[in-house]
Amino acid sequence: MKNLLAFGPLVAVVLFSSAIHAQEKRPEFAEMYNKRHAKQKPVVGDTLDEVGLFDAAGKKFSTKNLKGKHTVLVFGCLT
Amino acid sequence: MRNVSGLETVYRDYQNKDVNFYYVYSNVQHPEINNYVAPHNIKEKLMHIAEFKRLSKSKMPWLADTMTQDLKKALRAAPNGEYVFDKNGKLIRKRFWSDPNTLRKDLEELIGKVDKITRVEDLPTRFKVEPRKIASGVVKPVKMPGGMIALVVEPQPDGKKTPYYVKLRAEMTNAILPRPKGGKYRPGSGKLFLGFYLDPIYKVHWNNKMRPIVVQIKQDGNVKLQKYQLTGPKVKEAADVDPRQFLLEIDTLEKTDFKKPLEITVAYAACDDAETFCLPVKQKYLVKFQRNRFGGTRPGVFMPKMFAKVWEFDKNKDGIITKDELPEGRVSLYIGHIDKNNDDKLDSQEIKEFLQMFNNGRGFDSDKNFGGR
Numbered sequence: 001m002k003n004l005l006a007f008g009p010l011v012a013v014v015l016f017s018s019a020i021h022a023q024e025k026r027p028e029f030a031e032m033y034n035k036r037h038a039k040q041k042p043v044v045g046d047t048l049d050e051v052g053l054f055d056a057a058g059k060k061f062s063t064k065n066l067k068g069k070h071t072v073l074v075f076g077c078l079t
Numbered sequence: 080m081r082n083v084s085g086l087e088t089v090y091r092d093y094q095n096k097d098v099n100f101y102y103v104y105s106n107v108q109h110p111e112i113n114n115y116v117a118p119h120n121i122k123e124k125l126m127h128i129a130e131f132k133r134l135s136k137s138k139m140p141w142l143a144d145t146m147t148q149d150l151k152k153a154l155r156a157a158p159n160g161e162y163v164f165d166k167n168g169k170l171i172r173k174r175f176w177s178d179p180n181t182l183r184k185d186l187e188e189l190i191g192k193v194d195k196i197t198r199v200e201d202l203p204t205r206f207k208v209e210p211r212k213i214a215s216g217v218v219k220p221v222k223m224p225g226g227m228i229a230l231v232v233e234p235q236p237d238g239k240k241t242p243y244y245v246k247l248r249a250e251m252t253n254a255i256l257p258r259p260k261g262g263k264y265r266p267g268s269g270k271l272f273l274g275f276y277l278d279p280i281y282k283v284h285w286n287n288k289m290r291p292i293v294v295q296i297k298q299d300g301n302v303k304l305q306k307y308q309l310t311g312p313k314v315k316e317a318a319d320v321d322p323r324q325f326l327l328e329i330d331t332l333e334k335t336d337f338k339k340p341l342e343i344t345v346a347y348a349a350c351d352d353a354e355t356f357c358l359p360v361k362q363k364y365l366v367k368f369q370r371n372r373f374g375g376t377r378p379g380v381f382m383p384k385m386f387a388k389v390w391e392f393d394k395n396k397d398g399i400i401t402k403d404e405l406p407e408g409r410v411s412l413y414i415g416h417i418d419k420n421n422d423d424k425l426d427s428q429e430i431k432e433f434l435q436m437f438n439n440g441r442g443f444d445s446d447k448n449f450g451g452r
Binding site: 033042046047048049054056058061066068069070074075 | 086089097098099100101102103104105106107108109110111112113115121122124125127128129130131132140141142143144145149150151153154155156157158159160161162163164165166167168169170171172173174175176177178182186189190375
C-alpha cells in the first residue's frame with residue numbers, strides 16, 4: 001500500500017502526459033481515413049492491373065494506355 | 080463531388096507536362112442529390128459525364144468504369160479517392176479523399192513547379208444545377224427508418240431500348256438480410272423501400288393528369304410483403320418531378336429463399352419538359368436480396384443531422400464559416416463540397432446552393448422539413 005501511494009503521483013503524471021501526447025498526436029479525420037486506406041491493397045508501390053473502361057465518347061479504353069506518363073485518377077460522380 | 084474547381088486548377092497547370100488526368104465515374108455515391116440516381120447502363124453513365132462537364136465547365140477528361148465497377152474494385156477505390164501512378168503504372172500516391180492542394184504538392188515534387196499557378200477565381204468552373212420549371216417538393220417523401228441498406232437492382236432490358244426515364248432504387252432492413260459468409264440468419268420483420276426517380280438527364284416529368292405510376296411485385300422466394308401492387312399518389316399539380324417512394328412491410332422466414340429475387344414491373348408515362356412526347360413505358364427489374372456495395376448513401380441519411388443547423392458553427396456570427404469554426408469530423412470533410420471558390424470559407428451563397436441540392440431542390444432547414452429522415 002505504501003508502495004502504491006509512493007508511485008501513485010508518478011503513474012498519474014505518466015497517464016496525464018500520455019493523454020496530452022495522444023491529444024497532440026490525434027490525426028485529423030481525413031488523415032485517419034487516408035491512413036486506413038493506405039493499408040488496403042493495392043498499396044503504394046503496387047502496379048495497376050489492366051482494367052477495361054470506356055472513355056467519355058464511349059470507346060473502349062484500357063488502363064495499359066496510361067503507361068508512359070504520370071497519371072492522376074480521381075473518382076467522382078454527379079453527386 | 081468535392082473540390083472540382085481546385086482540381087481543375089491542378090489539371091490546367093499540369094495537363095501539358097506529361098501527366099494524364101482523368102476523373103473516373105464508377106457509381107453515384109449520394110443518390111438523390113439534385114435527384115440524380117445510379118445510371119442503369121454505360122450509355123447513361125456517359126450521359127451523366129456529359130451532364131457533369133456541361134454543368135461544371137470542367138475540362139478535365141473522364142473515364143467511365145464498367146457497370147460492374149471493375150476499376151473501383153481493382154483499386155478498392157474510395158468514392159472520391161485520388162490515385163497517382165508513375166510512368167510504369169506503379170501506384171505512388173493514394174488518398175481516400177481527393178485533395179487538390181496536396182496533389183499540387185505531389186506534382187511539384189514529381190514534375191516540378193509551374194511558372195504561374197492557376198487560381199480558382201481564374202476559372203469558370205462552378206458546379207451549379209439549373210432549376211427546373213416543373214413543380215417539385217409537392218409529394219411528401221416517405222419517412223425512412225434506420226438500418227436500411229441498398230439492394231442490388233438489375234434492370235431487365237426489353238429489347239426496345241426505351242431509356243430508363245424512371246429509375247428504381249431499392250433498400251431493405253439490413254437486420255433481416257442473410258448474413259454474408261455463413262453468419263447466422265435470423266428471420267424477422269422489416270421494411271422494403273422502393274423509390275422511383277425521374278432521371279434529370281432525360282428532362283421528363285410526371286404528368287399528373289394521366290394514370291399514376293403502377294408497380295407490381297412478384298416473388299416466389301417465400302417472403303411476405305404487405306402489398307404486391309402499388310399505385311403512385313394523386314397529385315394536385317398538373318406536373319411534378321418528385322420521386323415516387325413506397326415503404327412496405329416485409330417478413331422473411333426460415334424457409335425464405337434469398338436466391339430468388341423480387342420481380343418488379345413498373346408502368347408509367349414519361350412526358351418530356353419540352354412537351355414533344357408523352358410515352359407509356361413498362362419496365363422490369365430484378366431486386367436481389369443482396370447488399371449493393373456500390374449503392375451509395377442517400378444524403379437524407381446523414382446530411383440533415385450534420386447541416387440542419389449549419390449556422391451554429393459560425394461562432395463569431397460574422398456570416399462566414401471558416402474552416403477553423405467547423406468541428407472536427409465528418410462535417411469538416413464536406414467543406415470541399417460547399418466551398419466552391421476554394422478559399423476555406425463558407426459564405427451564405429455557397430451554403431444556400433449546397434442546401435438546395437437536397438430534398439428536390441427545396442433544401443432543408445431542419446429534420447422536420449426533410450421528411451424526418
